[in-house]
Amino acid sequence: MSGDPTRDLVRELASDLTPVKPLPRLRFVALAVLLAWLAIAALSIVIKGLAPTFFTTLAQPLSAGGIFACLLLGGLGGALGALALAIPGRERLARGGLALCAAGGGLAVAIGLAIALRGEPGAWRLPSAGDLRCLLIALFAGIVPALALAWFGGRAAPFRPLGVALVAAAGAAALGGAVAQATCAGAAPMHLLHGHALAPALGALVLVLPLLVAIRASERRQSS
Amino acid sequence: MQGSDGRSDRWREWMASAQRGDALAYERLLEDLLPFVRGVVRARLGDDANVEDVVQDVLLAIHTARHTFQAGRELEPWVRTIARNAVIDSVRRRHRQRARDAGVDAAELAEDPAARASAEAEPLPRELERALEQLPSVQREAVLLLKVHGLSVAEAATRARTTPGALKLRAHRGYRLLRDLLGRERP
Numbered sequence: 001m002s003g004d005p006t007r008d009l010v011r012e013l014a015s016d017l018t019p020v021k022p023l024p025r026l027r028f029v030a031l032a033v034l035l036a037w038l039a040i041a042a043l044s045i046v047i048k049g050l051a052p053t054f055f056t057t058l059a060q061p062l063s064a065g066g067i068f069a070c071l072l073l074g075g076l077g078g079a080l081g082a083l084a085l086a087i088p089g090r091e092r093l094a095r096g097g098l099a100l101c102a103a104g105g106g107l108a109v110a111i112g113l114a115i116a117l118r119g120e121p122g123a124w125r126l127p128s129a130g131d132l133r134c135l136l137i138a139l140f141a142g143i144v145p146a147l148a149l150a151w152f153g154g155r156a157a158p159f160r161p162l163g164v165a166l167v168a169a170a171g172a173a174a175l176g177g178a179v180a181q182a183t184c185a186g187a188a189p190m191h192l193l194h195g196h197a198l199a200p201a202l203g204a205l206v207l208v209l210p211l212l213v214a215i216r217a218s219e220r221r222q223s224s
Numbered sequence: 225m226q227g228s229d230g231r232s233d234r235w236r237e238w239m240a241s242a243q244r245g246d247a248l249a250y251e252r253l254l255e256d257l258l259p260f261v262r263g264v265v266r267a268r269l270g271d272d273a274n275v276e277d278v279v280q281d282v283l284l285a286i287h288t289a290r291h292t293f294q295a296g297r298e299l300e301p302w303v304r305t306i307a308r309n310a311v312i313d314s315v316r317r318r319h320r321q322r323a324r325d326a327g328v329d330a331a332e333l334a335e336d337p338a339a340r341a342s343a344e345a346e347p348l349p350r351e352l353e354r355a356l357e358q359l360p361s362v363q364r365e366a367v368l369l370l371k372v373h374g375l376s377v378a379e380a381a382t383r384a385r386t387t388p389g390a391l392k393l394r395a396h397r398g399y400r401l402l403r404d405l406l407g408r409e410r411p
Contacts, residue, residue, distance in 0.1 A: 005381075009280050009389025010254040013287045016393065019245035020291035087292045088309070089302035156292050159309040220407040 026083050026090065029152050033079045036144045037175045041182065044141060048183040062118075064181060066111045067197050071178040074104020074200055075145075078171015082149045086156040086164045101171055105200035108177070112189075112197030119189035127194040134180045134195030135202055142176025142203060150211045154218020161219070165211040166204055173203015231256075235299040243290060254283060257303060264307040274314065277377055280389055281310040284396050321374065355405040363398030366391050 057065030077100025084094035149168035177199025241249035369380035381391040
């Protein structure tokens, strides 16, 4: 004992040291999430086929193509934001990812609303079974990216696990929503809004708790 | 500028060695980090009497999170974030402690034996008691003194006849083990 408790602690920590496996680099995990999403998107296209108007609407901002682009951007932003939020020292990247996620998700809803407002006045309705089916497809398509984000979050043992789970849930559901949008032939304005554009918001609500549990479980495995 | 760059490279190198288990490099790194960590903590807490306690919390947090440092990146922002989080944790803990103390004071003022008993000695859940019994005695003592009896680190260290740093490390290991034990009991 040196009489200086902090220096004593330094020595105790050094004597407690064991080798650790560093976390994989953030860019590799982000790439893995992107590849997983591409694989799921490809599989969905093989099973369901691409929406007939997919390429023609991509150049029109106020269309299904615009919603797809916003969901994709929001999803990538959310994935990056969740990864960066999980580890110390990447605040700038985390803020950028969060901003992209919020902007992408928000713009997708705004485009959905604008398309719905341009439609028939009597077309406003509550979500239908068809809308819920597309939302479910979006959630399923987002599960693998969500689990990858939760695995990384758990290994990093973040200071704010709820924040990581929330951003990961919204981002993964946005990526899933982009798959649903790309493979859905439905072009009804309210379906675009309810079935696709609202996927990130719904995903944030539905997936946040399971992801928080997954992060905690991965954290426990890591520490044992 | 050169000095700061040299320091960055040195810290990165030491941390990479520490991740591989080099205790000497790790001790050097932590020693070298101390003035920087104290600066970050002081900038947030001012001349608070608890600065040194929080600095020790930061060291423990660095120890727990050392696997999250990614080779090749700057160590300074990584440490700064950990220090900031430790300060936030410490402020929240003190607020909770104050609220608890206020509850006990109110019960004492009311001179209601039942209220006082419940404020002072909430029985531990059975599951937690069982997990505590499985901890090594020094870790159990540290956890009980800090979390159940609500003593400060200095008071608990005096009671356990050890240094505050050693007590914190024991409690830290105890919490980790408790979390594992409780996680195993809950399917």
